[in-house]
Amino acid sequence: MSVWTPGSGALSSPGRGSGSWRCWWWWVVVIGVSVGSGDPWMSAEACPSYCTCSSTRISCVDPERGINAFPVLQSEAEMENITDIYIANQGSFSSINDKDLHYYKNLRNLTVTNSRLTYVSKLAFQNNIKIQYLNLKDNNLSSLSWRIFRHLNMSYMILTGNPLHCSCENMWMKLWLGEEADNQELRCIEDGGVRKLLSRLTLPNCEVPMATLNPSKVTLMEGKHVDLSCTTSGVPSPELIWNMALVSNYEIETSGQISVLRLSNLSSLDHNSKISCTAENIVGEKESALMLDILFPPKITKLTDAIPDHHWCIPFSMSGNPMPELLWYQDDKLVMEGKFIVTMIHDVTEREFHGCLQLDSPTHLNNGRYKLVATNKYGTDTKEVEAHFMTKPWEEADKDNYYDAPTIEPPEDGVAVYVVVGIAAVAFTGFLLMLVILKFGGNSKFGIKGEVNEDVGSHYGFALLIAPLESSSFSRSTVDFLSPCGPVLTLHIYPDVCALQH
Secondary structure, three states: OOOOOOOOOOOOOOOHHHHHHHHHHHHHHHHHHHHHOOOOOOOOOOOOOOEEEEEEEEEEEOOOOOOOOOOOOHHHHHHHHEEEEEEEOOOOOOOOOOOOOOOOOOOOEEEEEEEEEEEEEEOOOOOOOOEEEEEEEOOOOOOOOOOHHHOOOOHHHHOOOOOOOOOHHHHHHHHHOOOHHOOOOHHHHHHHHEEEHHHOOOOOOOHHHHEEEOOOOEEEEOOOOEEEEEEEOOOOOOOOEEEOOOOOOOEEEOOOEEEEEEEEOOOOOOOOOOEEEEEEEEEEEEEEEEEEEEEEEEEEEEOOEEEEOOEEEEEEEEEEOOOOOEEEEEEEEEEOOOEEEEEEEEEEEOOOEEEEEOOOOHHHHHHHHEEEEEEEEEEEEEEEEEEEEOOOOOOOOOHHOOOOOOOOOOHHHHHHHHHHHHHHHHHHHHHHHHHHHHHOOOEEEOOOOOOOOOOOOHHHHOOOOOOOEEEEEEEEEEEEEEEOOEEEEEEEOOOOOOOOOO
């Protein structure tokens, strides 16, 4: 049996070595699936040998070949596709650190169970904002900070089976889980080693912080000044934090549990900006916030050329508080809005209104200079733009029907000579044809009236005219050609008129 060897270019004969064929093709399929497709399982090189992987899931459950950290795949793209990680029975897996899950940006479900997990960093999930389900059951966690999960919006978290301390640091679990803590039978260990339901835990000097912002509402004209006061409470004493992003000038003065934020020269750019005061301690956090309501006159920030869409639109952007009243003028005449012309506001942001003057099937009558006037009780702003929707019909007609015709040059002298000679030749041929008819046409169905001299060609010149018989005063001979319907042609023969002689 002939077999294939590298470089030989020969395969075993199908008739005699079908087993080799099947074996060879089996390896081709295996290699193609594992390396080329990535589905349903990743190649061995992409997935660690101690785990099993699909395109969206990693599972590491083998206790004999244990892991001490999350697997790292070949590329960032592969890790970004992972939505589910399941780790169990890992005796060496003890911590989740800052960067362990950095590349698993689309992770939604995370399970680390029946392992020796003892520590979770406060920044462990900073890059995993999509996590919905977290299962840390049956590990060695004695405490967890609420700050680990502050930016997450999880719908389910399991913490049972951990030796949690009955400490103030773990009181947040009771507040966060609520009735779910009872459903999980989540327990903590007191100093004497007694296990207690976390939902029944009460501790002295362990209170959720509070924060109160005064005044609770600010409505002022731009350019004005205001002081905001934040008062906090809680045990342990909370940290007081201001959160804002302002253009206006400000300064902060803090004394104990009271802090004052002094705002000066309020800017209209800070309208609808959020200012919050937050109190934090190990039990949790509490926020008090307000939105700045800054009054200012209108300002049109954009007015651009008309654009065709489903309808024609003259786009604009403007700001103002309270919201300005809008009027449009076309060539200084007020635009009466209705079914076919209407102002539309498409988008409202924190500080601006975005919209357009919408025109349904405008004509040349709508062409012109458009002015937008925005007015509220604090002032007025205007802006203008030229809008062209359609060319006037008569302008198009003028362009189509009136044009400069090309000048036709007169023919050259040589061409004129040839034309005259040609006309003379045709006339002479007709003349000869007429003589033949007169000479030999005795049996013609046409009648002949008058005398015809056989030698007329030697004494007369001939001119061929088509006219009534009575229209000439010359001495002449005539030949009439008759048809059943009457005279058709009269031949007038004048002596010595033509220079042509027979």
